[in-house]
Amino acid sequence: MIINHPLLGPRDAVEFTYLGDASLIDRPDWQADSAAQDFYSYLYLRDNPAGEHRELWFHEAGDRSWLVVTRNTVTHEITRVEMAQDVARARGRGI
Amino acid sequence: MRYSGFRLIKEALTGHTGWTPVWRDASPQPRYDIVIIGGGGHGLATAYYLAKEFGQKRVAVLEKAWVGGGNVGRNTTIIRSNYLLDGNEPFYEFSLKLWEGLEQDLNYNAMISQRGILNLIHSDAQRDAFIRRGNAMILNGADAELLSVAQIRARYPFLNFDNARFPIKGGLAQHRAGTARHDAVAWGYARGADSCGVDIIQNCEVTGFRIEDGQCRGVETTRGFIAADKVGCAVAGSSGRLMAKAEMRLPIESHVLQAFVSEGLKPVMPGVITFGAGHFYCSQSDKGGLVFGGDIDGYNSYAQRGNLDMVEDVCEAGMALMPALGRARLLRMWGGIVDMSMDGSPIIDRTHIDGLYFNGGWCYGGFKATPASGYAFAHLLATDSPHPTAAAYRFDRFEKGRMIDERGAGAQPNLH
Numbered sequence: 001m002i003i004n005h006p007l008l009g010p011r012d013a014v015e016f017t018y019l020g021d022a023s024l025i026d027r028p029d030w031q032a033d034s035a036a037q038d039f040y041s042y043l044y045l046r047d048n049p050a051g052e053h054r055e056l057w058f059h060e061a062g063d064r065s066w067l068v069v070t071r072n073t074v075t076h077e078i079t080r081v082e083m084a085q086d087v088a089r090a091r092g093r094g095i
Numbered sequence: 096m097r098y099s100g101f102r103l104i105k106e107a108l109t110g111h112t113g114w115t116p117v118w119r120d121a122s123p124q125p126r127y128d129i130v131i132i133g134g135g136g137h138g139l140a141t142a143y144y145l146a147k148e149f150g151q152k153r154v155a156v157l158e159k160a161w162v163g164g165g166n167v168g169r170n171t172t173i174i175r176s177n178y179l180l181d182g183n184e185p186f187y188e189f190s191l192k193l194w195e196g197l198e199q200d201l202n203y204n205a206m207i208s209q210r211g212i213l214n215l216i217h218s219d220a221q222r223d224a225f226i227r228r229g230n231a232m233i234l235n236g237a238d239a240e241l242l243s244v245a246q247i248r249a250r251y252p253f254l255n256f257d258n259a260r261f262p263i264k265g266g267l268a269q270h271r272a273g274t275a276r277h278d279a280v281a282w283g284y285a286r287g288a289d290s291c292g293v294d295i296i297q298n299c300e301v302t303g304f305r306i307e308d309g310q311c312r313g314v315e316t317t318r319g320f321i322a323a324d325k326v327g328c329a330v331a332g333s334s335g336r337l338m339a340k341a342e343m344r345l346p347i348e349s350h351v352l353q354a355f356v357s358e359g360l361k362p363v364m365p366g367v368i369t370f371g372a373g374h375f376y377c378s379q380s381d382k383g384g385l386v387f388g389g390d391i392d393g394y395n396s397y398a399q400r401g402n403l404d405m406v407e408d409v410c411e412a413g414m415a416l417m418p419a420l421g422r423a424r425l426l427r428m429w430g431g432i433v434d435m436s437m438d439g440s441p442i443i444d445r446t447h448i449d450g451l452y453f454n455g456g457w458c459y460g461g462f463k464a465t466p467a468s469g470y471a472f473a474h475l476l477a478t479d480s481p482h483p484t485a486a487a488y489r490f491d492r493f494e495k496g497r498m499i500d501e502r503g504a505g506a507q508p509n510l511h
Contacts, residue, residue: 001402014404018394018509020348043506044437044493045344048335050397073349073395076402 140469
């Protein structure tokens with residue numbers, strides 16, 4: 001697989017390590033009344049779709065940036081690559 | 096039809112005209128007591144034990160394609176019970192004991208060969224860990240023996256004992272472990288279940304569950320609605336997308352695991368070996384091919400094929416352990432979709448929906464578990480209580496902090 005890095009251009013996927021579903025950006029509020037249940041869902045439960053999947057890849061052997069890659073889990077086709085920090089900011093997460 | 100040496104001679108003398116199909120091609124009935132989704136090893140074993148051990152008469156297995164076309168036909172055929180943790184070891188030892196009696200039980204040649212497995216040790220710390228694991232195995236009634244380098248050299252002289260980075264310092268052997276003919280396991284269970292009256296329905300894909308007032312009433316399929324008092328799901332890598340139809344999210348990610356086989360060689364590998372400094376395991380099939388594999392690719396996939404970097408990674412580990420491997424040609428490689436759970440251990444449990452039961456999360460180690468998985472799932476479906484060896488495989492262990500994490504990798508499925 002080739003990941004088209006927004007800053008560095010096309011890079012071989014072996015340069016990256018994989019974390020998982022991009023929903024891991026949405027860390028729950030630890031002060032909420034429902035925090036225990038929220039963190040259980042956040043940490044352990046997954047949508048695990050067959051088809052389009054947004055996921056976190058880390059450019060470990062490169063510029064060490066986190067990317068959000070939109071990839072089809074049935075065909076391995078990558079349709080979109082974004083900087084994870086841009087995605088996180090757009091969702092109102094601080095850096 | 097019962098198979099025997101006498102039957103074989105009789106058929107040989109009469110032109111092999113008397114063999115009959117091994118199981119019926121059943122059509123779905125409108126209603127069953129228990130429906131099993133998934134005609135793989137675990138689903139067929141579940142149906143077999145439901146009918147034979149738990150007296151269930153109206154059982155069906157629904158398979159979306161053909162029997163045994165998924166992971167039971169794609170694995171590296173290793174059977175063993177060399178686990179450490181209390182939640183796992185009694186279960187896998189129960190499984191190995193069922194393997195030992197399986198062929199007589201099924202009257203079917205599954206080519207079970209207890210040729211032994213050897214986990215190689217490359218450091219002092221690893222020796223300590225393996226001794227501990229061996230002791231845990233013995234405490235649970237399994238067999239384990241610590242082998243010296245000299246003992247290993249006698250059996251596997253071609254290994255790279257003096258590798259500068261990963262010298263071989265010993266090994267933990269389980270002599271009762273071995274291999275089985277994986278397709279024959281599926282066929283044997285299918286035949287056994289069929290002869291006990293189970294309907295095996297192929298080309299019948301489940302498209303949804305009929306759930307009313309928190310109770311599962313049956314399944315919608317490509318061949319119409321099938322009513323059932325209880326529905327058991329055993330679909331391995333497809334667990335996520337099947338259970339999504341019941342609006343469940345699972346502690347599971349689907350990943351691709353590749354396996355490899357070399358061209359046929361003369362006998363060189365007497366048992367199963369695993370490399371302790373990388374992830375590589377290898378045995379030799381009865382046809383002569385070296386069957387080997389390593390890590391999963393590491394990203395979510397339903398593609399049943401992997402990428403070349405993992406081919407390189409597995410072959411590198413193989414070359415580090417046994418340099419002679421480089422002289423053999425790679426004949427075939429393939430991928431299977433494995434249901435990687437959050438702690439690397441499986442789930443055999445009821446769901447929050449009455450009448451809906453789940454068996455999955457086998458990661459890349461489901462084949463060796465086939466008999467015990469079937470038996471324990473049948474026990475759960477028939478009695479509504481977990482089998483004693485599978486009592487820890489609960490859905491709520493993640494919420495309660497009772498993980499069974501052999502690898503100690505945490506909630507990161509691609510690391511287990």
